[in-house]
Amino acid sequence: MTNSVEVPAAGGASASGPARKGWNPTLFLVFPTVGLLAAFLVFPYLNMVVMSFRNPSTSQVFAPGFTLGNYLDALLDTDLYYLEILLDTMVLGAATTAICLVLGFPVAYHLARTSSRFKSVLYAFVLSPLLVGVVVRCYGWIIILGNNDGLINTTLMDLGIIESPLALMYNTFGVSVGLVHIFLPFMILPLLGAIQSIDPALEEAAQSLGASRFRTMLRVVFPLSLPGVQAGTVLVFVLTISSYVIPILLGGFSVMIMPTLVVQQLMDAMLWPFGAALAFILSIAGALVVYVYFRLTSRAIRGIA
Amino acid sequence: MTDEAPREAHGTAPAGGGRLRRRAGRVGYLGIVVLVYVYLLTPLVIVVLASVNAGEFLTFPPEGFSLRWYVSFFESEAFMGSLFFSLRLAFFATIVSTALGVAVALYVVRFAGRWRERLRLFILLPLLLPEILTAIALLFFYYNAEAFFRAMGFDLGSGVFRNSVLGLLIGHVLITLPFVFLGISASLYNFDRSLEEAARSLGASRLTTFRRVTLPIIKPGIIAGALLAFIISFDLFNISLLLKGIGIATLPIQLFDYVRWEFDPTAAAVATVSIVITVIAILITEKLVGLRSLRF
C-alpha cells in the first residue's frame, strides 16, 4: 500500500499547530479595509467636527482660529429661521415615516404570507425601486406630477375635469410623494423579515379564540412585528431627514429642509464652517429623536418579547 | 356567566353580515397592496413610456412611438461621456470593494474572535451614516488634506482628491463596501466548515482548500455582492454631487442637472438606459446566483 503523503517524524515544523503568539498574518485581510475606513471615514468626520468650529471667512473656505459662533448663529437666529427649517425637516421625516408604515405594513404582510407563484416577482417589485437611481425615480414623478405639463394635469384638463392645473409639484405634497416612494422599500424589507418570523399558528390560534382577521392583525401580528417596525421606521426617518435629491427635484427651493440648506451653504455660499455646524445640528437633533423613540418603543417591544 | 359572553357575540353576529364584512375587509386589504405596488412601479414605467413617446410631453393617450429621444441622447456628448464615465467608475469601485470585502469578510467571520461584532459594525458604518454627511465630510477632508500636504511642502497639485477620479472612487468604494461585505459574510456564515475540514483531511493545504473548496462555494455571495455594488455605485448621487470635479460628471449628476432645468424627454431616454443597465445587472445576478442571494 503506497501512501504518497509523507508523515514526517515527530516534531516536524507545523503551520497550524498550537496557537502562535504575536504577529498574525490573517491581519493582512483586515488592515486595508480598516485603514481605508479610518483614513476616509473616521478622520473626515472628526475633521468635520473641527470644521464646524472654524472661523468663517469671505475669501477662503475658513479663517484661522476657532469659534462657537457658527452654532450660535444657527441656534440663536432672531427669526428662528434655521430652527424652523430643522423643525420642518423633523416633521417631514415623521410624516414620511408614518405614511410608509401605513402603506408598507399590508404589503409586507401580504408578501410574507402569500403562497403565490409570483412571490419572487413581487419581491423583485419591492426591491426594484431600490435598485434604480433616485434621480431616475424622481424624474418619473416629475413627468407625472409636473405642474404645467405633467401627465395628471394634462389628462385632467383634457377631460375637462379641471380648469387650471393643480399644484402637484414644488410643494410639500410632491416632495412627500417622492420621499414615500423612494423609502418605502426600506420600510417593507425589515417588516417582511419580522412578519416572516411570526409563526402563522399564532394567528390561527387567535382566530380560533374568536378574533376577527382585523383584530388578529392588531392584537397579534402587529405587536409581534414591532422589532421590524422599529427598524423600518428608524431607517426611513433617518434617510428622510438626510435626503437631498428628492426635495430639490420635487420641491425646488420652495420646500427648504436641512440637507438642502446645508448643501446650499457649502456649494453656493461657500460657508463651510457654518454648513458643517448646520450638518451637526441636524445630526444631533436626528440622533436625539431616534434615541427618544428607541427608549419609548423598546419598552413596548420588551413587553411583548 | 362568564362563558356566556362569547357565545352571545357569536349569536348576534349573523353569518351573512359577518361574511360580507370580512369580504369587504379582504378586498380593501388587497386593494391597498395592489395600489402600493402600482405606486412603486408607476414612475419607472412612465419613464420608459416617455422615452419612446413621440411628443415633447407625455400625454394620455400617448402621441405615438418614436426613438428620437434616444437619438438625441446618443448624440449628446455630455450624456454619452458621463454614461461611460459612470460605467468605468462603477467597474473600478466594484473591483476594489469586492477585493477588500472578500478579505475583510473572511477575517470577520473566521478570525476576528471577540472583536467580531465591533468590527462588523465599523465596516457597516458607511451604510449607517447618512450619505450626504459622508459626502460633506469627505469634501472637507480632501480640501484639508491637500492644504496640509501643501503646507508640508508636498504639492500634490490641487486635484489629488478633489476634482479627481481618485477622490470620487474612494467615496464610491466607501459606500459600496458594506454591501459587498454583507453578501460575502452571509455566505461565509452559512458555509459548512466541515467541508474545509474534509478537504484538509484529504491532504489539501489551507491555501488549496480555500481555492478549491471555499472560494467556489462562496462565489454566489461574492458575485451577488459585486453586482449589487456595481448597481449602487452606478446610481450613487450625493457622494458624486459633492465630490465631482470640473468636467467629470457621473450619469446621475448629468441627469440631475438636466432635469432640473430642461424637461425634454432626452432625460427619459437616459433614465431608461440606466434602468436597462440595472436590469441587466439584476438578470446576470439572477442567472448566475439567484436573486435571493442579494442581501441587504
Added chain:
Amino acid sequence: MTELAIRGLSKRFGDVAAVDGFELRIGDHELISLLGPSGCGKTTTLRCIAGFESPTAGRILFDDRDVVGLPPERRNIGMVFQNYALFPHMTVRQNLAFGLEMRGVSKGEIGQRIARVLETVQLGDLGERYPRQLSGGQQQRIALARAMVVEPSILLLDEPLANLDAKLREEMRFFVRSLQKRVGITTVYVTHDQAEAMVISDRIVVMFDGRIHQVGAPDEIYSRPVSREVANFIGLSNFVDGRVLGAGDNGEFRLETQVGTLRCAYSETLAEGREVALIVRPEAIVLSGAAPADSAGSAGNAIAGRVSERYFLGNITGYRIACADGLVLQVQDDPWAGFGVGDEVWCTFDAAHAWIIPD
C-alpha cells in the same frame, strides 16, 4: 498498517475539560468505538487525532511518530463527517479524486482507483452525479469511499450514520464493519448509539465528561461494566445496593441487601463490609410463579415481588416488579410468560449473570 497510540491526551476549552487524560493504544486493523453521552468529548478526541484541534497536553503517535503539531493534511488520515461534508460543487467523481490529486497521483491511476472504490461501495454508476442528487445512504457511502480511496493510515468517523433512518442505519453498520475488515484499516469510530457500537467494534471506549470509564470488547462492557454510568448507558440495568458479607466459592461474593442475601460473581477481591452495588440485567432475570425449591441454594438468587406493570415489546415482554423495601426490578422475559399485573412472582437469576460495581 498503522498503530495509533494516544498518551495522556487532554484538551481544554477555557474552563471546560473536553478531554481529560485520555490513554489508549489502538492496534493495527482494529476498529475502536468512542461511545458516550452528548458532550463527553468524543468529537474533540477525534479532532485531536485528525489535527483539527491541538491538544492542551498529551501525545498522539502514529506508529511511534508524534503527529501533534502536524497540520491535518500531512497526517494521511481519512475522515468521515456526520453531515458527510461532500463538496457540493463537485461531482461524485471529483469528490473522490480530490484527495488523490492532493497526493499527486497520476490521472490514469486516479481513474482506476475511483472505479475500484465505487465498486466497493456498490455505487459504480453514480460517478457523474452531484451530491445533492444522491440519497442520504448513497451520500454516506460516497463519503466513506472518499475517505478510503486515499488509503489513509487511519480512518476516523464521527457519527457517520446519525443522519440515516433507522433501517438504513442498521444495514450500514454491517457495511462499514465488513468494509473495514476487508481493507484492514485502523479505525476510530465515534457514536453515541450503543447498539451501533456493539455491532461494529472490536473494542469500545466508554467516555463520560472527558474521561475514559472503560475500554473493552462489547460483551465485556455489557456484562461487566465498571461503573454505574457505564451500566446505565449501555442497556437497561437493575441495581441492588448492599454490603459484602464475604467471599463464596469459585469467585462469588455474598452480599447483604434490602431483599436478603444475594450471591454474585466478581473477578477481583473485595474487603468484607464494603458498600457495593449488585447489577443484574433485565433479561438475566427469570420469573416464576412459585418459590424455587432451594432459594438459598448454590446456583441462584431469588427475590419475591409483585408485578406492577407489564408491557409488550414484540420479541419480549417487559415487567416492572415491586419487591420488598421499595426496590423495583425491571425484567424482560419471553413473550409467552403469562404473568399479569398484581401476580405474586419470584425473580430468580444466576450468580454468574450478576456483577458487582464497587461504588
